[in-house]
Amino acid sequence: MLKxxxxxxxxxxxxxxxxxxxxGKPVKLIVPFPxxxxxxxxxxxVGKSLQDSLKQPxxxxxxxxxxxxxxxxxxxxxxxxxxxxxxxSAGVFxxxxxxxxxxxxxxxxxxxxxxxxxxxxxxxxxxPQSPAHSVKELxxxxxxxxxxVSFGSASVGSAQHFSTEIFMQQAGVEMLHVPYKGGAPALNxxxxxxxxxxFDTSPTALPYVKSGKLRALAITSSQRSPLLPDxxxxxxxxxxxxxxxxxxxxxxxxxxxxxxxxxxxxxIRTALQGNLSRQLAETSLIPVGDSxxxxxxxxxxxxxxxxxxxxxxxxxxx
Numbered sequence: 001m002l003k004x005x006x007x008x009x010x011x012x013x014x015x016x017x018x019x020x021x022x023x024g025k026p027v028k029l030i031v032p033f034p035x036x037x038x039x040x041x042x043x044x045x046v047g048k049s050l051q052d053s054l055k056q057p058x059x060x061x062x063x064x065x066x067x068x069x070x071x072x073x074x075x076x077x078x079x080x081x082x083x084x085x086x087x088x089s090a091g092v093f094x095x096x097x098x099x100x101x102x103x104x105x106x107x108x109x110x111x112x113x114x115x116x117x118x119x120x121x122x123x124x125x126x127x128p129q130s131p132a133h134s135v136k137e138l139x140x141x142x143x144x145x146x147x148x149v150s151f152g153s154a155s156v157g158s159a160q161h162f163s164t165e166i167f168m169q170q171a172g173v174e175m176l177h178v179p180y181k182g183g184a185p186a187l188n189x190x191x192x193x194x195x196x197x198x199f200d201t202s203p204t205a206l207p208y209v210k211s212g213k214l215r216a217l218a219i220t221s222s223q224r225s226p227l228l229p230d231x232x233x234x235x236x237x238x239x240x241x242x243x244x245x246x247x248x249x250x251x252x253x254x255x256x257x258x259x260x261x262x263x264x265x266x267x268i269r270t271a272l273q274g275n276l277s278r279q280l281a282e283t284s285l286i287p288v289g290d291s292x293x294x295x296x297x298x299x300x301x302x303x304x305x306x307x308x309x310x311x312x313x314x315x316x317x318x
Contacts, residue, residue: 019257019259019260019262019263022054022082022259022260022263023054023056023082023083024056025056025083026056026057026058026059026083027050027056027057027058027059027082027083027084027085028059028061028083028084028085029043029046029047029058029059029060029061029085029087029250030061030063030071030072030074030075030084030085030086030087031043031060031061031062031063031071031087031088032062032063032064032065032068032069032070032071032072032086032088032092033062033064033068033071033089033154033181033182033183034062034064034181034182034184034185035062035184036182036183036184036204037154037182037183037184037201037204038120038183038201038202038203038204038248038283038285039087039088039089039248040060040062041203041204041283042087042117042118042248042280042285043060043087044060045276045279045280046058046087046117046250046268046271046276047059047060049267049268049271049275049276050264050267050268050271053267053270053271054263054267060087064181064182065181066100067091067092067096067099067100067155067156067157067158068088068089068091068092068096068155069092069096069100069103069104069105071086071088071092072086072088072092072096072104072105072107072110073104073105075111075251075252075253076104076105076110076111076253076254077253078253079253080112080252080253080254080255080256080257081256081257081260082252082256082257082260082261082263082264084252084253085114085250085251085252085264086111086250086251086252087117087248087249087250088248088249088250088251089158089159089246089247089248089249090159090246090247090302090306091154091155091157091158091159092107093107093111093113093249093251093299093302093303094107094299094302094303094305094306095157095162095303095306095310096157097303098157098303098306098307098310098317099156099157099310099315099317099318100317100318101317101318107299107303108299108300108303109254110253110254111251111252111253111254112251112252112253112254112255112256112261112292113249113251113292113295113296113299114249114250114251114252114261114264114265114268114292114295115249115250115264115265115268115269115288115289115290115291115292115295116247116248116249116288116289116290116294116295116298117247117248117249117250117268117272117287117288117289118247118248118280118285118286118287118288119245119246119247119285119286119288120201120202120203120245120246120247120248120284120285120286121202121219121220121221121225121244121245121246121284122159122160122163122199122200122201122202122205122219122220122244122246123199123200123201123202123205123206123209123216123218123219123220123228123231124138124167124197124198124199124216124217124218124219124220124234125190125197125198125199125200125205125208125209125214125215125216125217126138126190126196126197126198126214126215126217127190127191127193127214127215128212128213128214128215129193130196130197130215132197132217133215133217134217134237135217135218135232135234135237135238135239136237136238138197138217139171139173141196142171142173142174142175143172143173146173146174147174147175147176148175148176149173149175149176149196149197150175150176150177150178150195150196150197151164151175151176151177151178151195151196151197151198151199152178152179152180152186152187152189152190152195152197152198153177153178153179153180153186153198153199154179154180154181154182154183154186155179155180155181155182156177156179156315156318157306157310157315158179158183159199159201159244159246160183160186160198160199160200160201161177161179162244162306162309163199163220163244163246164177164197164199165309165313165315166242166244166309167199167234167239167242169312169313170239170241170242171239175196175197178194178195183200183201183204184204186198186200187200187204187205187208190214191208191213191214199220199244201246202219202225202283202284202285203283203284203285206227206228206283206284209228209231216228216231217231217237218231218232218233218234218236218237219231219232219233219234220233220234220242220243220244220245221233221243221245222235222243224236225284227284228284245286247288249295249299250264250268251295252264261292262292265291265292268289269289272287272289
């Protein structure tokens, strides 16, 4: 009995020492999407804050592909020591397990949640050349051409994809899905006229709306954004049940020592109380900063919602 207690005490002491010394070398922040999207933006802002406070480089590495599964699997299989972290969105943490017939990992078991960093609305955008100047006109356009009006997304199962699935269900229209390997390529094709519409994440769409390169028809949050005060919510545009807010969070491989998790969490929470919060708000992101336990429970509930949506939208796992 004494021997077992001694082993436990030694293990706890080793973990505390690890946390005190952490980080002793550069840390990788894996983003499972291409550069330029909102998840990448959050990772770089958070990485800079962690680097400043913890005095080691936090290096963003983009590993896109398979709707984020490639980068997420890389982290799931990494050493659980806090030196390889995942900055991802609802797709990799909650939705992809229902979109792939043989997912490469179980998100509930593969990761140690650290924090839901931000929430973010999507903006329904079209090109300035689009004949649709309102959501009502876009719906009329889609009803006149069933299955021909195209919408882009960052990938199958991404926030953009599910936002549009909800929109189609509520509007009673059918449109053509064009999935991309990330939000930035979809945005470029929308501006180039290759697709007709996109529910894009607000941080990436915002600069193009303000510069006139895109036309915003509505925002998916419950209230208008102070950065786009003239853009109505989807509720105001005639969809009273429509509210979609996506999110970005950070996690470590399962088995990462809790003191290390707590040290990362505390550093981000401190940053969110200062300059980081202002930087995020400037791009229409809403800081959250919850606990590891709260984030785990949030993922569990969000996954249930995605499972129901995949079934109702009749999406066949790939």
